[in-house]
Amino acid sequence: MSSVQCVLGIESTAHTFGCGIVSSDRKILSNIKSEYTPKTGGIHPREAGQHHTAEAPKAIMESLKGAGLKISDISAVAFSAGPGLGPCLRTGATAARILSLISAKPLVPVNHCIAHIEIGRMVTGEEDPLVVYVSGGNTIVSAYSGGRYRIFGETLDIALGNCLDTFARSVGLGHPGVPKLEALADEGKEFVPLPYVVKGQDMSYSGLLTTAIRKSKICDLRDLSLSLLEVAYGMLAEVAERALAHTEKPSLLLTGGVARSVRLQRILKSVCSEHSARFYVVPPELAGDNGAMIAWTGLLALERGVEVPIEKSLVRPRWRLDEVEIPWR
Ligand code: AMP
Ligand code: MG
Numbered sequence: 157m158s159s160v161q162c163v164l165g166i167e168s169t170a171h172t173f174g175c176g177i178v179s180s181d182r183k184i185l186s187n188i189k190s191e192y193t194p195k196t197g198g199i200h201p202r203e204a205g206q207h208h209t210a211e212a213p214k215a216i217m218e219s220l221k222g223a224g225l226k227i228s229d230i231s232a233v234a235f236s237a238g239p240g241l242g243p244c245l246r247t248g249a250t251a252a253r254i255l256s257l258i259s260a261k262p263l264v265p266v267n268h269c270i271a272h273i274e275i276g277r278m279v280t281g282e283e284d285p286l287v288v289y290v291s292g293g294n295t296i297v298s299a300y301s302g303g304r305y306r307i308f309g310e311t312l313d314i315a316l317g318n319c320l321d322t323f324a325r326s327v328g329l330g331h332p333g334v335p336k337l338e339a340l341a342d343e344g345k346e347f348v349p350l351p352y353v354v355k356g357q358d359m360s361y362s363g364l365l366t367t368a369i370r371k372s373k374i375c376d377l378r379d380l381s382l383s384l385l386e387v388a389y390g391m392l393a394e395v396a397e398r399a400l401a402h403t404e405k406p407s408l409l410l411t412g413g414v415a416r417s418v419r420l421q422r423i424l425k426s427v428c429s430e431h432s433a434r435f436y437v438v439p440p441e442l443a444g445d446n447g448a449m450i451a452w453t454g455l456l457a458l459e460r461g462v463e464v465p466i467e468k469s470l471v472r473p474r475w476r477l478d479e480v481e482i483p484w485r
Pocket of ligand 1: 172417
């Protein structure tokens with residue numbers, strides 16, 4: 157029998173239900189996802205949970221088939237236990253508990269934010285970067301120190317992706333908002349003043365969003381898109397730059413759904429070159445929420461004996477990444 161272990165990971169914190177399988181020799185064997193898109197407005201948690209319930213069986217079967225495995229070949233079942241939306245998290249946790257029961261394999265809880273970091277370290281091979289994690293629900297600058305990922309800056313209110321997506325929706329651009337805004341911004345010429353809010357090492361995006369929506373009634377949308385992105389990304393770059401200088405990490409890793417932004421990549425790359433740090437970004441197919449990142453982080457945790465009995469496998473909608481012990485580093 158080979159000593160290669162395979163872990164199945166379930167992601168369901170927000171809009172995406174994902175199921176991925178990863179092996180201990182660092183191969184992603186499958187990574188299936190299904191995304192809920194609301195007809196109007198933002199994510200409705202109960203509707204998203206219903207979407208995940210409907211999609212879970214197919215995604216899990218396809219993931220096993222894609223990896224060429226049966227459920228009995230799996231060494232453990234990992235799931236995103238938080239942070240995220242309650243109804244969405246509970247759907248994924250229920251699916252993971254059932255798989256753990258029928259396979260009689262350990263159940264491993266994974267923090268979603270840490271999974272975005274670990275998949276980035278895995279695919280880039282970069283050991284100890286400063287991490288900029290930006291998505292629809294999270295905006296966190298963090299780095300490893302003394303057994304945990306520590307936070308060196310985060311949003312005080314809404315996430316960067318949420319700010320940009322909500323603005324895009326309010327001016328009729330639809331979803332996903334960030335690439336649509338970026339296309340418009342490429343045609344922008346004039347800078348429209350907007351509130352730039354960095355308090356200490358933290359960012360606030362809600363006032364920026366409110367002002368941008370108000371100004372959309374009177375300003376050219378191309379100019380406003382350009383200005384909104386410049387201010388929003390500039391705030392993040394300022395925080396990341398100070399964190400880089402303070403932690404003296406040798407590199408910066410950009411991860412999360414908004415990591416696909418070429419404009420943001422360009423800005424952070426220039427911050428890195430000022431500080432002689434290397435710049436890395438997760439590949440687009442692993443940037444957004446996915447099951448493979450949960451499987452990989454679950455595998456790291458499993459190798460250090462992390463698992464949870466079913467009766468204690470509660471979800472944690474507000475689980476911060478700096479609460480988690482990291483025994484594998
Ligand atoms: P996540 O929550 O990690 O799945 O990421 C979702 C966020 O990624 C949303 O804010 C989207 O607008 C954003 N996004 C989606 N596609 C792209 C893209 N091509 N470039 C930049 N951001 C994107
Ligand atoms: Mg995410």
